[in-house]
Amino acid sequence: LIKESFFDVIIYAQFPEEYQKNQSFLFEHQNELVFIIAHLHNRLELCQALGLPTHNHDSKIVFEAYKKWKDKGLKKCLGKWMLISLNFTTQQIALARDHMGMFNYYYHFVNNSLLFSTNLELLKQITPSILELNFKHIAGLAIGFNGLSDETAYNNIFKVSPAHIIKFQNNKKITQKYWEPVFNESIYYKKEDDYIQHFISLFTNIINELTNNNHIIASTLSSGLDSSFVSAITASELLKQNRILIAITSTVKNPQTPVKSPYRYADEAPLAQLVAHQYPNIVHIIDKSENTNPFEGLIKAVNTHHSPVRNAGNQYWLFSMFEQLAEHKVNTLFIGQMGNLTYSWPFFNPKPRHPFHWLQQLKYLLAFYKPYYIKNSYLNSSFIKQQHYVSYLKKQQYNPNFQSQNLIKARQFFFKQIQSFGYTSWNEKANQYGINIIDPTADVRLIEFCFSLPNHIFSNKQGNRMLIRKAALNYLPNEIIYNPQKAIQSADAFERFIKSYPLYENLIQSSLQIEAVQHIFQTKKIIHHITEKKFSTHVVLRTLLISLFIYFATNKSDFRTN
Structure with missing residues (x-):
């Protein structure tokens, strides 16, 4: 807890104990306090450019790059890292995340304080405010939509988007992207x-x-x-x-x-x-x-x-x-x-344009038209209508069937999707082990x-x-x-599901009875499909994961406590 700053900042880093030995994450320079966690992939190159001994820890190298080149220095730091800067003179706070979102962390503003953590649950525990579930974001995951890059399952907890710097000053938020690759054919060889x-x-x-x-x-x-x-x-x-x-x-x-x-x-x-x-x-x-x-x-x-x-x-x-x-x-x-x-x-394999592609585009523009990924889901019609969900997905340019004969255009589309989400889930699993x-x-x-x-x-x-x-x-x-x-990944997931479902049936039934779950999903239809053993395994598992999350998030006395 840094009480000297104009913000109260609670620092938490989830790393194995041996990773933290003899390493510093907090740096001071003139009027600025900087917190960094880093694992660099180009440390030798940076040490040479900065004139630093190679025994320096990666966080120190990132700090020196930031100190020398400011925001441009972060673009030079390749690997996984996070940075938070507090400037006492300008009263500016800056948050930054690595190029591809290899490192992840969350932040939350409350009572003129910034709380940040690599662990979402800890952030929930230390905040004095009431957190509200972000149902629009949660419902998107049921159809395979990851949501906006800074969104989480909670309305007032956010992520820093990959390759972005966010600056807060005078009650204003300025977001800038410091890197994105150039898609051009600039390298040519004769052979x-x-x-x-x-x-x-x-x-x-x-x-x-x-x-x-x-x-x-x-x-x-x-x-x-x-x-x-x-x-x-x-x-x-x-x-x-x-x-x-x-x-x-x-x-x-x-x-x-x-x-x-x-x-x-x-x-x-x-x-x-x-x-x-x-x-x-x-x-x-x-x-x-x-x-x-x-x-x-x-x-x-x-x-x-x-x-x-x-x-x-x-x-x-x-x-x-x-x-x-x-x-x-x-x-x-x-x-x-x-x-x-x-x-x-x-x-x-790029597919040729369908002769009636204009008809598909016309259907997509119709207000009453439901895309296949909505039809195949268990989302409630009332929820879709209330949230204007089809329009919302169109606005976010969600298109799971996107293909283009223009390979550069296709690559740009898919890269944007992957970079915006980053490696959050991979890192959180890996950190746990x-x-x-x-x-x-x-x-x-x-x-x-x-x-x-x-x-x-x-x-x-x-x-x-x-x-x-x-x-x-x-x-x-x-x-x-x-x-x-x-x-096929998880090719036998259906057989595993059917065999183990009786052991978890009571838990699943309890989660599907939660009012918020019934607001989003057609729970009777889910139960019917499971009983008849006629369902898409991945669609059902996505839905059940969301219902279990809501159940655990809203039920303080669930079975995990015992």
């Missing part, structure tokens, strides 16, 4: 192989920087190109240091789990094993999430995030994965979440490089995703590089 070699060199250097420590490192290893390439390059570089890589593959219980499409499959283990067997230093964990179920995943999600999350159907295996990694004392986990937009682009989460495919240098390449490097007569297919030739098995099928 196609030069693009490939430049990419491999850049990505290998990024991995080397991230592994320049004594951490136990793990990676997610699916059967797809993105995570497989991250695992392969990481294993290659760690092998040079006689270090292991723990690679974890989440898959179904039954390898014969049926799928409806011939272009999809359920079991990712066989292809992932091909990668693991190629590198002698990979310790491969195949996690079938046998000790959990979808409802446990929902409950753990509420306990961890204190808010609903979009991918409710994946929660059970995500928590199972983190529990496995914690047992192996993993310090750092590499993921490949952004690979689809950087080196593995385009991840879809004392693990540092990093996505090398979202490194700013890689984003700027890939977004500067000509389109033909990614998509040409040979097919799509050609940059990574050619770069991976010496790193991955052909079965993965040329795999025409795509795996």
